[in-house]
Amino acid sequence: xxxxIETLRALPGVSVTDTPEDMAGNLIDWRRRFSGKARxxxxxDSTEAVSAVMRACWDAGVPVLPQGGNTSxxxxxxxxxxxxxxxxxxxxxxxxxxxDPEDDSVTVDAGCVLQVVQEAALDxxxxxxxxxxxxxxCQIGGNIATNAGGTAALRYGNMRDLVLGIEAVxxxxxxxxxxxxxRKNNSGYDxxxxxxxxxxxxxxxxxxxxxxxxxxxxxATTLLFFATADAALKxxxxxxxxxxxxxxxxxxxxxxxQDIVARHFPDRALAMPEGTGWTLLVEVAGAGTEADLQDKLxxxxxxxxxxxxxxDAILASNERQREAIWLPRHSVTEANMHxxxxxxxxxxxxxxxxxxxxxxxxxxxAEKLPDATPVVVGHLGDGNMHYIAMFTREFWAxxxxxxxxxxxxxxxxxxxxxxxxxxxxxxxxxxxxHLPDMARYKAAPELAMMHAIKATLDPKGLMxxxxxxxxx
Ligand code: FAD
Ligand code: MLT
Ligand code: ZN
Numbered sequence: 443x444x445x446x447i448e449t450l451r452a453l454p455g456v457s458v459t460d461t462p463e464d465m466a467g468n469l470i471d472w473r474r475r476f477s478g479k480a481r482x483x484x485x486x487d488s489t490e491a492v493s494a495v496m497r498a499c500w501d502a503g504v505p506v507l508p509q510g511g512n513t514s515x516x517x518x519x520x521x522x523x524x525x526x527x528x529x530x531x532x533x534x535x536x537x538x539x540x541x542d543p544e545d546d547s548v549t550v551d552a553g554c555v556l557q558v559v560q561e562a563a564l565d566x567x568x569x570x571x572x573x574x575x576x577x578x579x580c581q582i583g584g585n586i587a588t589n590a591g592g593t594a595a596l597r598y599g600n601m602r603d604l605v606l607g608i609e610a611v612x613x614x615x616x617x618x619x620x621x622x623x624x625r626k627n628n629s630g631y632d633x634x635x636x637x638x639x640x641x642x643x644x645x646x647x648x649x650x651x652x653x654x655x656x657x658x659x660x661x662a663t664t665l666l667f668f669a670t671a672d673a674a675l676k677x678x679x680x681x682x683x684x685x686x687x688x689x690x691x692x693x694x695x696x697x698x699x700q701d702i703v704a705r706h707f708p709d710r711a712l713a714m715p716e717g718t719g720w721t722l723l724v725e726v727a728g729a730g731t732e733a734d735l736q737d738k739l740x741x742x743x744x745x746x747x748x749x750x751x752x753x754d755a756i757l758a759s760n761e762r763q764r765e766a767i768w769l770p771r772h773s774v775t776e777a778n779m780h781x782x783x784x785x786x787x788x789x790x791x792x793x794x795x796x797x798x799x800x801x802x803x804x805x806x807x808a809e810k811l812p813d814a815t816p817v818v819v820g821h822l823g824d825g826n827m828h829y830i831a832m833f834t835r836e837f838w839a840x841x842x843x844x845x846x847x848x849x850x851x852x853x854x855x856x857x858x859x860x861x862x863x864x865x866x867x868x869x870x871x872x873x874x875x876h877l878p879d880m881a882r883y884k885a886a887p888e889l890a891m892m893h894a895i896k897a898t899l900d901p902k903g904l905m906x907x908x909x910x911x912x913x914x
Pocket of ligand 1: 472507508509510511512513514515518519532552553573574575576579580581582583584585586587588589590591592593641642643645646647648775776869870873906909
C-alpha cells in the first residue's frame with residue numbers, strides 16, 4: 443500500500459477504497475463515455491475530515507479529483523488514465539444542516555442529492571427550483587461546481603443565482619466558512635462566485651447556503667405542437683409577454699427527439715398530431731387558482747392557434763397528466779444513450795437567433811455529416827440548445843479516431859454559435875471534453891486571468907488537473 447493511502451486510512455472520519463471492483467463505479471461516467479484510473483476513492487464524512495485529506499494530499503503532492511454524483515456530461519467527474527489522483531467523493535456528506543423558511547434559506551452539506559434538497563424545501567412549503575434530469579443522483583456540490591442550469595433557469599436562474607454562501611476547503615486544507623444567507627453583502631470580492639463553475643479546480647465545496655422561494659399557489663402545464671421551430675419561437679415570445687415573471691419552463695424538443703423517446707420508452711411517449719416537427723413544453727406558475735391560470739394560458743394561446751402556428755395542445759388538468767407531459771422531456775438523455783452515439787452540444791445563443799442557428803446547423807449537417815441525424819433538446823427560454831448530432835453505433839465503430847471526430851464536429855457547430863454571439867458551453871461546463879473549445883473560443887486575456895486565479899489558489903496545481911483550463 444502506498445504511503446499516502448496509509449496516511450489517509452489513518453484519518454478519522456475518512457473511508458478509503460482502493461480495490462478495482464469497489465472503485466469501478468467511480469472510474470466511469472454516467473453515460474459510459476469517459477473513464478480513467480485512480481489511486482483510491484476517499485470519502486470523508488465532515489468538513490474537518492475533508493480538510494485533513496486535503497492537507498495530506500498537499501503535503502504529499504497528490505492530485506485530487508472531487509466527485510459528486512458523477513453525472514457530468516463533459517468528462518469532468520472521472521480521472522484521467524495516469525492513475526495518480528485520488529477521487530474525493532462527497533457522498534458521505536449528505537446532511538441538511540438547517541432550514542429556515544422565514545429566511546427562505548437552507549444550508550446543506552455539498553454531498554446532498556439535489557432531489558433530497560428539493561423535497562426538504564417542499565416539506566417546509568418552500569421551493570428549491572433547480573431541476574434537471576439527473577436530480578436523483580447529482581449533488582449540490584456538483585451543481586455548484588458546474589453552475590448547473592436545468593429546466594427552471596428561465597425563471598430562477600442558474601445555480602449561481604441560487605447560492606447565498608458556500609463553505610470550501612482549499613487545496614492546502616484551509617477551511618473557508620462563507621455560509622452566509624445574506625441577500626446583500628458588498629464587503630469586497632464575492633469569493634463564492636469563484637468557486638461556482640470552477641469544476642473542482644480551486645478547492646472542494648463542502649457546504650452551501652441556498653435560496654428558497656415561496657411555493658407558487660398554482661401551476662399550469664401544456665405541451666404544444668408545431669410544424670416549424672419558427673412557429674415555436676413566435677409562440678414563446680407571445681407567452682413571455684403574457685406571463686411576465688410567471689413562465690417557469692419553455693422546453694423545446696425536435697420531433698426526432700420525441701421519436702427517439704418513443705422508440706426506447708414507448709410507455710412514456712405522447713401521440714404527435716400529423717405534421718408535428720417540434721414540441722414546446724410550457725409551464726407557468728403563479729398566484730390564484732389552477733383553473734384561473736389554465737384559463738389564462740389557453741387565452742394567451744388563442745392567437746397563435748388561430749394563426750395556425752400552434753397545431754395542437756395538451757393541457758394537464760391534474761398532477762398525473764403534468765408528469766406525463768414532463769416524462770418524455772426528462773427521458774431524453776437516457777433514450778439518446780439507447781439510440782446510438784449522440785454528440786451533444788451545449789450551445790447558447792441570443793434567443794432571437796435560435797431559428798437561424800437551427801437552419802445553419804441543419805444545413806451544415808446535411809452537407810458535411812450526412813450520416814448524422816439532427817436531434818434538438820432546447821431550454822428555449824434561455825436560448826440554450828443541446829444540438830445533438832446522432833450517429834449509429836455502426837458508423838461510430840468505423841471511425842479512425844472518435845476523439846478527433848468529436849472535436850471536429852464540435853468546432854463546426856460551435857463556430858456557428860460563436861458567429862451568432864453565442865457560447866459552446868451554456869450549462870454543462872468544460873470538463874475534459876471542451877478543453878479544445880476553451881482554447882479556440884476564449885479570448886487570451888480571459889484565459890490569462892483564469893490561469894492567474896488558478897495559480898494563486900492552487901499553486902501546486904493539484905486540484906483536478908487537466909480540467910477546465912487548457913494548457914498554457
Ligand atoms: P459530478 O458529475 O460528480 O462532477 C462535475 C464536476 O464538478 C467535476 O469537475 C467535479 O470534479 C466537480 N465537483 C463535484 N462535486 C464537487 C464539490 N463538492 N466540490 C468541488 N468540485 C466538485 N446539467 C445542466 O446544467 N442542466 C441539465 O438540464 C442537465 N441535465 C442532465 C440530465 C442528465 C440525465 C444527466 C446525466 C446530466 C445532466 N446534466 C445537466 C449534467 C449534470 O447533471 C450536472 O452538470 C450536475 O450539476 C453535475 O453534478 P454532479 O454532482 O453529478 O457532479
Ligand atoms: C438536458 O437538458 O436534458 C441536459 O442538459 C442533458 C442533455 O443534454 O442530454
Ligand atoms: Zn440542458
